[in-house]
Amino acid sequence: RSSRIRRIPGVLRRAKPAPYVRRAAWIRDIQALLRDHKQERALHVLRMLRKDLGLEGTFLNDILYRHATFLNLVDPISHELLLSLSRELQCPRKEHDQMKSTDRICRQLLYHLTPHSKWHRSLKNSLLQKPNSETLDLSGIPLSPRDIQRVALYLQNHGGSLTSVDLSFTELTDGTLELVLQTLATLSNLTHLALNGNRLSCSTLKELSEAMKDSSNFPSLSWVDLGNNLDICSMPQPLLLGLRRRLCQQNLLPTIPEAQDGDMSESGFPIPFQQLPWDR
Known part of the structure; x- marks a missing residue:
């Protein structure tokens, strides 16, 4: 047994798993709790997951307008999926439709937040x-x-x-x-x-x-x-x-704000596109 342990790479013998392992476990917990009709507990786990990812908040559009830092989210895909899951749990539809929808969102989250099956590679x-x-x-x-x-x-x-x-x-x-x-x-x-x-x-x-x-x-x-x-x-x-x-x-062309700033001549009249400063 000890010889088998020694063959395992050191990074796999860490006592504390990588953050994505914990987050994937929470998503699976949410799936199990919803199957058992324990919606309040599922919401509690969802809140923990969102907090762990630093994605607390209400609807994405509200957050984008109220908090400029959220324009710089490192993981907008997870944020959108978690908001969708939160809406499904707080505004339930027919039981069958809700189960189908929440399970689909959870599977999308698991796919996005976990490695795909490549552990056989070296x-x-x-x-x-x-x-x-x-x-x-x-x-x-x-x-x-x-x-x-x-x-x-x-x-x-x-x-x-x-x-x-x-x-x-x-x-x-x-x-x-x-x-x-x-x-x-x-x-x-x-x-x-x-x-x-x-x-x-x-x-x-x-x-x-x-x-x-x-x-x-x-x-x-x-x-x-x-x-x-x-x-x-x-x-x-x-x-x-x-x-x-x-x-x-x-890029050969300017960004939109740069084009808007530069499309006027010194006298205030529009200048043709071919005469823009970056083309001279």
């Missing part, structure tokens, strides 16, 4: 494959600090053409991500970075925000997924501004 096999695509997908593979160092080495040698790196549900912590963050920052073509479903905290947000201040870091990054982590609920403004700045640099 890091070694994933990194041994010839880099013939623009994507490195390690989602669902538990990564120890030593594994992360191997990933960093792989990225240094083969990351030049990568546009997407998926490290979701890999048991990443603030410390282990730090081992590969600087290497990720040097990837010139990286546009998408998935870090959801890990053990990351607001410390990682600070590190990313600080890195984004330097335009030579993450020069092409336009999207990063930080949802379903420890306590990351919204994106800080410096990080959003850094992403927006990089996205604008990749």
